[in-house]
Amino acid sequence: MANLNIDSAKERTFDAIVIGSGISGGWAAKELTDKGLKVIMLERGRDVKHIKDYPTTNMYPWEFKHRGQIPQDIQDANPVVSRCYAFREDAQHFFVKDQEHPYVQTKPFDWIRGYQVGGKSLLWARQTQRWSNFDFEGPARDGFAVDWPIRYNDIAPWYSHVEKFAGISGNKDGLAELPDGEFLPGFPLNAVEDYFSKHVKGHYKNRYVISARCAHLSKPNQIHIDQGRVQCQNRNLCQRGCPFGGYFSSNASTIPWALKSGNLTLRPFSVVESIIYDDKKGEATGVRIVDTNTKQTEEYYAKIIFVNAACLNTNLILLNSKSSRFPNGLGNDSGVLGKYVAFHNYSAHIGAEVEGFEEWATDGRNPAGGGYIPRFRNVFKQETDFLRGYACGLGAYRGYKHENDGFGESFKAGLASKDYGPWYVGSHMMGETIPKASNFVALDSAKKDAWGMPLLNISVDYDDNDQKMQKDYVEQLTEMFTSAGFKNIKAETNHQAPGLDIHEMGGVRMGNDPKTSMLNKWNQLHACKNVFVTDGSSMTSTSCQNPSLTYMALTARAVDNAVSELKKGNI
Amino acid sequence: MDRRSAIRNLALVMGSAAILPYCTPGKPTAHYTHFDVNLDQQNLVAELAETIIPKTTSPGARDLELDKFVWLMLDDCTKKEDRDAFFKGMGEFSDLVTKSYNKTFSECTKDEKHTILNTFEKKPKPSQKNIDSSDDKYSKELKGFYGNVHWLTVFGYTESKYFMTKEIVWELVPGRYNAYFPVKNLKAAKNG
Numbered sequence: 001m002a003n004l005n006i007d008s009a010k011e012r013t014f015d016a017i018v019i020g021s022g023i024s025g026g027w028a029a030k031e032l033t034d035k036g037l038k039v040i041m042l043e044r045g046r047d048v049k050h051i052k053d054y055p056t057t058n059m060y061p062w063e064f065k066h067r068g069q070i071p072q073d074i075q076d077a078n079p080v081v082s083r084c085y086a087f088r089e090d091a092q093h094f095f096v097k098d099q100e101h102p103y104v105q106t107k108p109f110d111w112i113r114g115y116q117v118g119g120k121s122l123l124w125a126r127q128t129q130r131w132s133n134f135d136f137e138g139p140a141r142d143g144f145a146v147d148w149p150i151r152y153n154d155i156a157p158w159y160s161h162v163e164k165f166a167g168i169s170g171n172k173d174g175l176a177e178l179p180d181g182e183f184l185p186g187f188p189l190n191a192v193e194d195y196f197s198k199h200v201k202g203h204y205k206n207r208y209v210i211s212a213r214c215a216h217l218s219k220p221n222q223i224h225i226d227q228g229r230v231q232c233q234n235r236n237l238c239q240r241g242c243p244f245g246g247y248f249s250s251n252a253s254t255i256p257w258a259l260k261s262g263n264l265t266l267r268p269f270s271v272v273e274s275i276i277y278d279d280k281k282g283e284a285t286g287v288r289i290v291d292t293n294t295k296q297t298e299e300y301y302a303k304i305i306f307v308n309a310a311c312l313n314t315n316l317i318l319l320n321s322k323s324s325r326f327p328n329g330l331g332n333d334s335g336v337l338g339k340y341v342a343f344h345n346y347s348a349h350i351g352a353e354v355e356g357f358e359e360w361a362t363d364g365r366n367p368a369g370g371g372y373i374p375r376f377r378n379v380f381k382q383e384t385d386f387l388r389g390y391a392c393g394l395g396a397y398r399g400y401k402h403e404n405d406g407f408g409e410s411f412k413a414g415l416a417s418k419d420y421g422p423w424y425v426g427s428h429m430m431g432e433t434i435p436k437a438s439n440f441v442a443l444d445s446a447k448k449d450a451w452g453m454p455l456l457n458i459s460v461d462y463d464d465n466d467q468k469m470q471k472d473y474v475e476q477l478t479e480m481f482t483s484a485g486f487k488n489i490k491a492e493t494n495h496q497a498p499g500l501d502i503h504e505m506g507g508v509r510m511g512n513d514p515k516t517s518m519l520n521k522w523n524q525l526h527a528c529k530n531v532f533v534t535d536g537s538s539m540t541s542t543s544c545q546n547p548s549l550t551y552m553a554l555t556a557r558a559v560d561n562a563v564s565e566l567k568k569g570n571i
Numbered sequence: 572m573d574r575r576s577a578i579r580n581l582a583l584v585m586g587s588a589a590i591l592p593y594c595t596p597g598k599p600t601a602h603y604t605h606f607d608v609n610l611d612q613q614n615l616v617a618e619l620a621e622t623i624i625p626k627t628t629s630p631g632a633r634d635l636e637l638d639k640f641v642w643l644m645l646d647d648c649t650k651k652e653d654r655d656a657f658f659k660g661m662g663e664f665s666d667l668v669t670k671s672y673n674k675t676f677s678e679c680t681k682d683e684k685h686t687i688l689n690t691f692e693k694k695p696k697p698s699q700k701n702i703d704s705s706d707d708k709y710s711k712e713l714k715g716f717y718g719n720v721h722w723l724t725v726f727g728y729t730e731s732k733y734f735m736t737k738e739i740v741w742e743l744v745p746g747r748y749n750a751y752f753p754v755k756n757l758k759a760a761k762n763g
């Protein structure tokens with residue numbers, strides 16, 4: 001590892017600093033180094049090298065001592081992360097344990113984190129949908145948050161740019177509300193999903209069930225081979241890290257690419273304490289870190305700084321970057337820093353039994369997970385008693401039939417039966433939430449972590465709009481399932497806290513007006529032009545698409561502008 | 572008095588017996604993080620597991636050491652209150668067997684073992700004898716004990732290397748997704 005003990009300021013000076021190595025930080029490093037800049041990437045956690053540091057990736061189920069289950073003492077000590085579906089024996093080493101990194105929940109918030117090189121890009125659900133103009137125009141049309149400073153046409157080329165490199169599988173569905181992208185072949189719908197898709201199309205206006213679009217190499221192109229990645233092998237063990245590079249992660253894709261350029265220095269174990277602002281120069285000059293091993297403070301300097309620490313930690317760093325010019329946090333003239341945090345409403349799901357289709361099953365595994373229903377509520381105009389809407393995951397499956405109850409010889413033989421049981425179908429909601437000033441994060445006034453950083457105090461909650469949307473999801477999906485002839489339909493709502501969706505966004509929102517937003521249309525701090533924020537914290541609104549693809553596109557777009565401005569001497 | 576009535580009477584007093592020491596005192600023969608177990612307890616769980624997944628032409632619970640898996644999961648992956656309930660239920664189970672047959676579960680015949688297990692099945696087979704499976708007859712700890720041994724045994728079996736390589740083959744690298752897979756193909760392949 002480079003430069004653990006650098007003593008000269010010159011050796012700690014780079015063209016650009018990237019804070020964070022997750023999905024957006026990886027893109028910042030890749031784009032900046034592609035353009036010839038010397039970059040240091042600061043990651044608070046340990047290094048995770050592609051393949052080498054995926055210790056469980058080739059393990060069989062019986063090789064896990066508890067067959068995947070997390071021991072009870074770990075669950076008891078870490079209730080928040082234990083609620084995450086992917087926190088299992090095979091991937092637990094990629095998750096932050098509650099005990100290790102505490103935070104303050106003024107209101108219940110399940111903050112799911114991955115503190116390592118690659119961040120949560122190792123663990124994400126890999127669903128990738130573009131936003132449309134209906135999404136970017138949402139706040140202005142419906143009168144909430146502030147107007148997005150960009151529209152679909154501003155970001156569309158950058159969606160294409162990142163999709164080609166990351167590798168996105170999907171079909172050209174031709175839907176205005178979910179624009180097509182640069183797709184590798186989509187993963188097909190199975191017999192029941194396909195039936196439901198056709199049924200919905202025939203019975204509902206503007207409702208569609210499409211193949212889920214995901215960041216998997218269904219059929220790699222040369223650009224993916226050049227990254228050292230090969231075709232997705234349908235393992236669906238992605239959360240362990242993929243030895244094939246079958247799905248997109250910083251570890252498999254952007255970081256090794258940037259390292260190969262020779263322009264990237266990667267510094268793990270570096271908690272960014274603050275961004276250094278120089279009052280005289282009127283710009284940020286670098287960042288101050290704490291080395292988590294030595295507890296020593298160090299400074300790194302650069303002309304431009306990309307903040308990609310993941311939504312809430314980016315808020316934390318900016319809030320903690322206080323100077324005489326910015327006593328309330330870097331760039332926070334407006335007072336909106338930390339406010340208008342939003343998330344995705346995953347508070348309901350539905351399941352049913354399906355009669356028929358007995359002649360069909362599936363073979364192998366579908367990394368896309370099945371189908372996706374783009375938002376159909378309030379797309380073209382306001383039509384319900386709540387704002388915005390929800391997308392739906394949709395999947396059908398059938399397994400071998402066996403009895404769970406019983407004992408003895410015939411019971412044992414039955415467990416190995418290869419006769420198929422019935423089909424089941426299920427869906428979950430992914431709802432847009434409305435950013436509000438009252439949903440915010442702030443520095444805790446008293447408590448600090450092991451590195452002397454104030455703890456983050458999180459105060460985020462659902463509202464009436466979310467409740468109405470949940471109700472509508474249950475009603476609409478129940479009706480659609482009933483109409484399709486599905487049986488024994490059971491809708492369930494849950495009371496999961498915000499955060500468990502792992503789609504927290506906002507706090508450093510983009511906007512046209514410096515009085516009401518933190519970032520301009522280039523993800524540049526209005527008040528500190530050489531600092532760029534391109535992770536989830538920059539989101540003005542949340543729409544209901546899985547957000548990572550948009551972070552990637554915003555990042556590549558912001559880098560292009562930043563380097564161009566740098567070359568012009570404007571920053 | 573016929574046997575059935577005798578058992579019913581015995582079951583009635585069991586509620587009051589529950590507060591009495593319920594484990595056969597015996598020297599610990601295995602040590603876990605949260606508890607020790609004695610030979611009787613080890614034998615009981617091993618025999619129960621073997622009754623649920625018996626050795627046939629293929630390995631059974633003993634061959635696959637599923638009893639050890641039950642103890643491991645009880646130790647590592649079970650809440651304290653559920654663990655405590657497990658031991659209470661295990662004591663009640665042993666007592667019920669002793670009072671019904673005047674011997675330990677291990678000493679029971681296959682038929683007797685099946686009669687006992689059928690008592691605690693969620694869907695007892697009407698064709699099969701049981702002690703008395705009317706609702707509320709047994710404590711939730713007793714039913715929970717059997718339920719836990721059952722699911723952990725079955726879980727351990729279906730996630731064992733044997734099962735996942737010889738019975739229903741689990742693939743580490745499928746390398747394919749066929750969304751429309753004709754069931755008749757599978758049947759032909761398995762029978763062919």
